[in-house]
Amino acid sequence: MREADRYDAMEKALLQLMPAALSETAQAGMEAQLDELSGSAEVLRHGFPHWAKWLGGIAAAVTIGVFAFPFGSQESAPLVGIAEDDGMVVITELDRVEKVLDEGLFVDAGGSAVRKMSVRVIGESRILDEETGIEVTLTEPRREMVLLPVSTF
Amino acid sequence: MGNFSDVWKRWLVENGPRLLLFARGWGKTREDAEDLVQEAVLKMWHYQQEENRGGKPPDLPLVFSTIRFAGLMLHRSEKRRRKREEAIVYLNDFQDVWLDPVMEDDEDSVRLRDAVQNLSDKLREVIVMKTWGGLTFAQISEVLAISPNTAASRYRYALEQLTQDLKQMREERHA
Numbered sequence: 281m282r283e284a285d286r287y288d289a290m291e292k293a294l295l296q297l298m299p300a301a302l303s304e305t306a307q308a309g310m311e312a313q314l315d316e317l318s319g320s321a322e323v324l325r326h327g328f329p330h331w332a333k334w335l336g337g338i339a340a341a342v343t344i345g346v347f348a349f350p351f352g353s354q355e356s357a358p359l360v361g362i363a364e365d366d367g368m369v370v371i372t373e374l375d376r377v378e379k380v381l382d383e384g385l386f387v388d389a390g391g392s393a394v395r396k397m398s399v400r401v402i403g404e405s406r407i408l409d410e411e412t413g414i415e416v417t418l419t420e421p422r423r424e425m426v427l428l429p430v431s432t433f
Numbered sequence: 434m435g436n437f438s439d440v441w442k443r444w445l446v447e448n449g450p451r452l453l454l455f456a457r458g459w460g461k462t463r464e465d466a467e468d469l470v471q472e473a474v475l476k477m478w479h480y481q482q483e484e485n486r487g488g489k490p491p492d493l494p495l496v497f498s499t500i501r502f503a504g505l506m507l508h509r510s511e512k513r514r515r516k517r518e519e520a521i522v523y524l525n526d527f528q529d530v531w532l533d534p535v536m537e538d539d540e541d542s543v544r545l546r547d548a549v550q551n552l553s554d555k556l557r558e559v560i561v562m563k564t565w566g567g568l569t570f571a572q573i574s575e576v577l578a579i580s581p582n583t584a585a586s587r588y589r590y591a592l593e594q595l596t597q598d599l600k601q602m603r604e605e606r607h608a
Contacts, residue, residue: 290592293599294564296542297532297549299450306467307449310474311442317478318438 371406371415378402378421385430394427437488444490445474451565455497457531458558459504461511469507473499494572497562501576540606541599548598556591563588 302310379400388394403420452470453463460466476499477491532546549557562568562576573584 286596287589287592290596290599291564293541293545294549294560294595296539297546299454299565300531300533302445302449302453302467302470303463306471307445310445310449310471313471313475314438314441314445314478317475318441 367410369408369410371408372404373406374404376402376404386427388427393430395430397426397428399424399426441474441478441490448493448496451493451561452496452500454531454565455558455561456500456504458554458561459500459507465507469500469503472503476503493566494568494576497566497568498576501558541603544602545595545599548595548602551598552591552594556587556594559584559587560591560595 301307377399381398381400383396383398386394386396400421400423403418403422405418405420406415407418408415449470452473453466456466456469456473457463460469473496477496480486480495481488481491531550549560552560558577559573562573563570568576570581570584570588573579574581577584
């Protein structure tokens, strides 16, 4: 018998042997583990990290908006930018002052007079995920307290 | 996401036996081998979750590599343990087979199964990856960090050895 034929015969003989299956216990254990991992991956893929990427960028912009907004019911200038290293494009970021409430005059710890203003701000961000094409608008209402020094009465 | 888990389960059903067979070369018992497979699957899961990999089940060569690495680690710890427990004698479980003959009454298949189990580690892992894993010599060479020619040579040598073993067994049977 030629060498190649001998090998061929042996290969066919080997294929008559089938690898033994995983035990039921091992199979069930691994499947349970996959279910568990899959559950955590659900959170990982569509929960915290995904939104965190967006919220992280927004938080910074919102913070800037809060300190920059002019009082009154008007919108701050739209900001457009690209979030770093995650493929998220910030299309617009707006801080809309919804309500300003004058809470009166107070004297601060240093003895200076200040006017306390309660401001309700709605932060809105439109974000585009370049990978999926999904565009999302995030709205973040919040209340801020602003102390304005008073020099004239 | 349920589908995502199902894809992995189907992959495990399809490939679990061949992964287990490969792991048997590293685990002392079936349970050890199953632990190695589970460890590899767990590592692969996390690896595949990383960016740009899409979370899909991995290619087999990668899993074989992972099992081999886990097996090497297991061997190291086993070696240390054996030194501590030299007085203990382990008994073989003779019902614990690596391969199931398709025809249980085929005596040649049973003998061939024993011959495969008795191959040296170097030869057996190539035979297992090629025959039951369906890997190419190029893929096997990557898993074992050897050249494709060496992988092919080991494969041919293993086939030759199995042929000789089987021939010898037949002669002994008819003697």
